[in-house]
Amino acid sequence: MQFSPDTATYQHGGYSYDDGRIRGFSLTHLSGAGCGDFGNVPFMPVLDGSPVADCSFSHDNESASPGAYDVTFDNGLRTELSATQRSGIARFTYPQGQQASLSVDAAKAFNDASDAVRVGSNTISGYSDSGGFCGADNSYRVHFHATFDRDFTTTQVDGGRAFVGFDTAQAPEVVARIGISFVSEDNAKANAETEQGGRGFDEIRDGARAAWNGVLGRIDVGGGSDEDRRRLYTGLYHSLLHPSVFSDVNGQYAGFDGQVHTAAEGRAQYANYSGWDVYRSQLPLVALIAPDIASDIAQSAVNQSVQGGYFDRWTVANGGTGVMVGDPLPIMVASAHAFGATGFDTATALRQMREGATNTDERPGHAEYDSLGHVPPGVQDVWGSAATTLEYTSADFAISQFAERLGATDVHEEFLAKAQNFENLFNPANSYLQPRNADGSWPQFDPVQTEEYTEGNGAQYTWMVPFNQRALFDLMGGDERVVSRLDEFFTELNGGPDKPYAYLGNEPSLNAPWAYAYAGRPDRTQDVVRRALTSLFKSTPDGEVGNDDLGQMSSWSVWASIGMYPQVPGRSELVLASPVFSSVRIDRGGTSIAINAPGASESAKFVRGWRSTASTAPSRGWARTSSRRAARSTSI
Structure with missing residues (x-):
């Protein structure tokens, strides 16, 4: 459940801060994606007995925090929201003496939607069908069931929109409990009843806040400024919004084969994988602080590949979209395993990785990649031949490391050799990794060209x-x-993409600041990482330089704040910069990591020496890493 406001001005995540009009509070969202999907079934409280397109508000009368949202419209009508994993709760407070009504529109989503809706004496239920992420042909059906704390005084159904009225003369607060499910309406109802029970709005809101504090508290810091801490925890919050729990309280979920499956007891199926983005540092961050959750995320990706026949690059609900390039989900699975999230079917995962490497749906251009050692321009369904080649080499390396940990020596050697295919794009005449023709020749090239690359340049x-x-x-x-x-x-x-400089507002450049450390200049990594962190990331509504991409950009700021980064796909080495905080303790749910940096601050970014300590407890700490020494990395 992602119960959140949607503004009249469209934004892919639903909410544009610069717009002072809300058109509804829908049940499903993707956080910071580069395309739109979800936004299903907006609830909209209104006055005067008729539906409205939107209502105006001021940010002075709005508040948001983990697990809660609160806004009062300019007409005096107040809406408070909170949620559990699979359900939401809303409290609408209507001004005295005003006619209290509410619309529920099952036919509305961010993309085209169709619907069915039913109204009972105090319930509204149905489903919403939608999809079409980035113009793809993915589709899903989300069921919902809403129960109100009083009977309706009036009801009207117009197409997919239900419009109901309430008697609020004696009690101005109307509470709605809404469950969702991608399996059935009965499951949606059970999700709300099971997760909310008899708790009131305040108790559910406080419980949601406590749950968020529990996971945000996995990273505990000392020192730093108020802004440093706000930036860290804002970034961590956004980093943990996805992937999303997708299975119901009874374990059922809609599979990629269109069938209903059941997750293992005590496990959850996850959905919404922004693969091309989050494999870089968001999923490793989840695995670092919550390896149990990351194990379920990895198992869910394996389930998707088995049911759908391959690892898709960008998945929404129970369908693939084929959006973006490369082969990122095997990297996610391999990296989760490297960071200790080992509680999933690794044998099936490796089998699916091997088979997927020769599946055209998973790897367009794999035939050319395997025969030539690179993907040349002009291959069908390939967006950016050079970018695709480099993404495949990262995936091959991650698979090789995963296979090695599982003892599959032949697979390790096969994919490790393929990973070196990046060398086939290196043009010694100009020292760039650039597109290469099928006959081995070099086409005309400009370092700022975006042709044959994906959301970046040469x-x-x-x-x-x-x-x-x-x-x-x-x-x-x-x-x-x-x-x-x-x-x-x-x-x-x-x-940006049209200059020969870094583009830290998008994913392809995110590893580059850490590259200095491998060239013997970790001090330059420390400088660039700190400048990027403090100038590009803030805890304000405009605090990110690009799309958050389901937490990827935010996760980079978290890693930068604690002074380390998971540079190597499929492994758990962390290349060091310098933390903003004098102390960082990372609770992994049974083990911990301590990072001590006396004297560290936003302005003190260079470290003078380093010391690694290990105790009988399974934790590691670093202090005073060298600014002129070749980079050191430590496995978790």
Whole structure:
């Protein structure tokens, strides 16, 4: 359940801060995606007995916190929202003497929707069908069941919209309890009844806040400014919104094969995988602080691949969309495993990874990639041949490391060799990783070209070999040349896709600040990471430089705040920068990691020395890492 306000001005996540009009409070959302989907079944309280397109409000009369939202419209009507995993609760307070009504529109979503709706004496239920993420042909059906704390005085159904009235003369607060399910209306009703029980609005809201505090408290910091802490926990909150619990309280969920399946006892099926984005650092962050949840996320991805026949790159509900490039879900699964989230069917996962590497739905252009060692321009269904090649090499490396941990030596060696295919894009004449024709020749190239790349350009993608920086740097002429080139690259931190500089507002550049450490200059990593953190990320409504992409961009700010980053796909090494805080303790649910950095602050970003400590407890700590020493990394 993502029970949230939607503004009249469309925004992919539903809410545009600059718009002072709300058109409803819908039940499903994606956080910060680059395309729209969900926004199903908006609830809209109104006065005067007739539906409205929207109501105006001021941010002065609005508040939001983990687990709660509260707004009072300019007409005096107040809406309070909270949620459990699979249900929501709303409290509508109507001004005295006004006619109290509410619309529920099952035919409305961010994309085209169809519906069915039924109205009882104090219930509204039905389903909403929608889909079409980024123009794809994905579809889903979400069922809902809403129970109100009093009978309706009037009812009207017009197509998919129900419009009901209440008697609020003696009690102005109307409470609605709403369950959702992607399986059935009965399950939606059971989800709300089971998770809410007899608790009132305040108790559910306080419980949601306590649950969020429990997971946000997995990272406990000392020192730092108020803004440092707000930025950290704002980023962590956004990092943990997805993937989303998808199975019902009875374990049932809609599968990628269109059938109803049941998750194992005590486990949950997850959905909504922004694969191309979140494999880089969001999923490793989840696995770092909550390996039990990450195990369910990994198992869910494996279930998707078995039911659907392959690992899709970007999934919504129980369907793939094929959006973006590469083969990211195997990286997510491998990285989760590396960080200790091992509670899933690893044998099936490895089998699906191997089979998926030769599945055209999962890897368009795999035939050319396997035969030529790269994907050339012009291959059908490939968006950006150079970007796709580099994404496949990262996936191959992650698979190789996963296979090695499972003892599958032959698979490890096969995919480790394939991972070195990035070298086939290196043009020694200009020292860039660039598109290459099928005959081995080099087409005309400009470092700022976006052709044959994906949401970036040649200058930005040239650094995207996070698993073998040493080999890349040797091809470039050694560390001294690499450092000079990185200095030029970071002339701008967020130059966008049309400049030969970093583009830290999007994913392909996110590993580049950490590359200095592999060239013997961790001090430059410390400088660039800190400048990017403090200038590009804030705890304000405009506090991110691009789409959050279901938590990926936020997760980068969390890692930067604690001074480390999961640079290598499929492994748990963390390359170090410097923490903003003097102390950080990471609770992994049974084990912990302590990071001590006396004297660290927003302005003190260079560390003078380092010390690694280990006790009988399974934890590790770092202090005073060297600013002039080759990078050190420690496995979790």
